[in-house]
Amino acid sequence: MKRILANVSSVHNSACTFSDNSARxxxxxxxNLGRVIAIANQKGGVGKTTTTVNLxxxxxATERRALVIDCDSQGNMTTALGFAKDPARRTLxxxxxxxxxxxxxxxxxxxxxxDLIPSDKNLVGAAIELVDMENRExxxxxxxDPLKQNYDYVLIDCPPALDLLxxxxxxxxxxxxxxxxxxxxxxxxxSELLDTLMRLRRTINPSLAxxxxxxxxxxxxxxxxxxxxxxxxxxxxxxxxxTVIPRNVRLAEAPSHGKPVMFYDxxxxxxxxxxxxxxxxxxxxxxxxxAGA
Numbered sequence: 293m294k295r296i297l298a299n300v301s302s303v304h305n306s307a308c309t310f311s312d313n314s315a316r317x318x319x320x321x322x323x324n325l326g327r328v329i330a331i332a333n334q335k336g337g338v339g340k341t342t343t344t345v346n347l348x349x350x351x352x353a354t355e356r357r358a359l360v361i362d363c364d365s366q367g368n369m370t371t372a373l374g375f376a377k378d379p380a381r382r383t384l385x386x387x388x389x390x391x392x393x394x395x396x397x398x399x400x401x402x403x404x405x406x407d408l409i410p411s412d413k414n415l416v417g418a419a420i421e422l423v424d425m426e427n428r429e430x431x432x433x434x435x436x437d438p439l440k441q442n443y444d445y446v447l448i449d450c451p452p453a454l455d456l457l458x459x460x461x462x463x464x465x466x467x468x469x470x471x472x473x474x475x476x477x478x479x480x481x482x483s484e485l486l487d488t489l490m491r492l493r494r495t496i497n498p499s500l501a502x503x504x505x506x507x508x509x510x511x512x513x514x515x516x517x518x519x520x521x522x523x524x525x526x527x528x529x530x531x532x533x534x535t536v537i538p539r540n541v542r543l544a545e546a547p548s549h550g551k552p553v554m555f556y557d558x559x560x561x562x563x564x565x566x567x568x569x570x571x572x573x574x575x576x577x578x579x580x581x582x583a584g585a
Contacts, residue, residue, distance in 0.1 A: 326357070326443040327577055328436055329503050330465035334488075335481040336452035339471040339508035339537060341369045342547070343569075344449035346562070347469075349552035350570035352405035356444040362411035363432070363461050364451040365419075370410040373401050374550030377412065385414040388431050388460075389421050394439065403552060407443075415457065422456045429496055432460035445573075454488055462489070463496045467503035469573075472524065474510045474517040474536075479524075502531055504576065506569065510536040535569040538562065 331344045341364070348360040362369040363384065367377065375381070386392040387409070399408045422428045436446055448461040462468065468489060472478050482505075493500050505528055511517045525532050537543075543562030546553040554563040 325440040326359075326446050327467070328440065328446040328448070328465045329467050329469050329573075330448045330450055330461045331469050331471065332450040332458060332462065333470050333472065333481060333485055334452060334454050334458070335473075335478060338473045338478060338481075339506075340452070341372065341449050342543065343469070343471050343506060343508070343537070343566075344447050345369055345372045345547070346543075346552050346554065346566040347569055347573065348406050348445070348447050349403045349554055350566045351445050351573070352403050353554065353567065354570055354574065355405065356574070357405050357442065358445045358447065359407045359409070359439060359443045361409040361432075361436075361446065361448045361461075363415070363448050363457050364411055365413055365415035365457075366451075367411045367413070368547070369449045370408065370412070372547035372550065373403075373406075373408055373552070375399065375408070375410060379412075381410060381412065383410045383412045383414060385412065385418050387435050388418050389425075394435065403555070419455050419457050422460070428456060429459050429463045433464035436464045459492070459496065462492055462500060465497070465500060467501040469503040469506060471506045471508045471537075474507050474520040476516065476520070479520065482524075503573070505532045507532065507536040509539050511539050533569060533572050535565055535572055537565050537569070540565075 331340045331347075333340060344360055348358045351358045360369065360373075361384065367383075370383075371377070382392060382397045384397070387394065387397055394409075397409055399410055401408050422431065425431065427434075432448075439446065448465060450458045450461045470482070470485060472482060489500060489502070505524060507521050507524065510521065521536065538561050540553075540560055540562035542557040542560035543553045546556040546562075549556055552566075553560060554567065557563060
């Protein structure tokens, strides 16, 4: 544990510059342009898709216009929002590789105010086909930028790998929200991810900021969860959201019913936590970018 915390500590001071410098770039955003947030962590199973689905739905519930983009070839977010697998459906692949119109791909979800750019297994091929394409890291940014005037928030669900799809998401994003499972090995991935983000700022997206660090799968009955949470708050301070996402049966069940948890069980701890997270995200954006955020 000490070795891992030392690695996290070694990148902490540099990581803080993400937040310190974000205000410097705020003036570059139009007041009415939506915020693009990538939900990223190269470690799998930490709650990226769950967070994208339920934060998006919670933002829409507060009358914010939200778009969620499924950037993972597994297509789990698409399924979690109630869309069965359909080989005929146009997806993010059609936008990235075939230059199809956004109108032919964009889907309205069951949640009023929440739209979806879906994914499917073809995105596996996109990661390969992008290699030889011009401006390969900025293909998604070219798609997202014109959409920012239509939404208050654009959330991108990144795959559990630092591949070209993730690079495209981070190039398109204003900031990164990092879900971290409150378990021992999750800490190791934090230092690797932050090191990658720092390198990306130098090469691909100099305005990239840390939106926040979200503690997921938190179990207040275990000493380990409490210790990991305390260590992360000690190192990253206010960058860690006050809201924590607990282990919750209803939250785990909701995707199998094709619904965000707030539409499956509004009174569950999972639904309450994501609604609280949405309030934090909105408040932080208002503080950082002003009332137009």
